[in-house]
């Protein structure tokens with residue numbers, strides 16, 4: 001019953017929220033300054049985008065084993081790129097930056113975070129959304145970049161196995177919905193993602209009547225349009241926000257790591273369902289971001305995930321704002 005926690009009157013942080021934060025930070029091996037920055041992320045990051053306001057709300061952090069993230073790359077090459085020295089890197093840390101847009105006449109949530117049963121360090125988004133003064137019933141649109149656990153599972157309220165956002169349109173590409181609703185999907189995917197296939201399939205079934213299946217280049221409302229970015233999943237999209245002459249691209253999982261995804265976009269990314277297509281999509285989006293100089297908001301990039309892309313040698317680099 002996360003939404004019914006009593007907030008501590010002095011700090012504004014619920015006791016359950018604090019316990020989850022400390023537990024999550026410890027599980028990730030965060031201490032000292034990192035722990036302080038994790039506490040800072042209990043509050044949203046906000047920015048103006050023309051006549052809209054963008055909130056970034058942390059759902060928590062994830063740890064991605066290197067052997068899973070980069071299955072075809074020698075760990076020595078990764079360490080050399082990241083200049084980590086010793087001990088060798090064994091896992092990437094990834095933020096989970098949920099985006100909420102207060103636009104004229106609309107309140108849009110882009111992806112919903114994960115749940116603590118998927119990863120114990122996730123699941124803070126619902127509490128933090130309400131702490132930011134945003135009521136779930138006021139949300140008009142929920143847009144999913146894709147249906148992986150850390151993006152979709154947080155939409156479900158476990159109290160009634162239905163959405164937390166009962167008045168919102170729930171938007172996903174038809175390709176994404178159809179992929180995860182295949183009845184025999186669990187038999188087709190590798191062992192490592194069978195749990196994801198079952199968990200996402202069950203939640204999408206619960207949401208099926210609410211899902212509005214769209215094309216991957218659909219305009220959802222004026223100023224909010226999808227960009228087809230397949231590869232990570234078959235129906236993956238990025239979201240272009242454009243308000244009052246200002247633009248921001250919410251990149252989903254096209255660009256996950258602040259070094260590897262930008263400086264070695266051709267390296268096969270283990271979480272991409274189609275790794276060749278994922279690499280082509282990465283290049284294409286990087287080229288677009290660098291050419292347009294549009295700001296990027298990365299779901300898994302270092303908090304709050306905002307920056308721009310510059311060309312560097314034969315690839316690119318991420319410049320945080």
Ligand SMILES: [Zn+2]
Pocket residue numbers: 148150151253299300
């Ligand atoms: Zn993700």
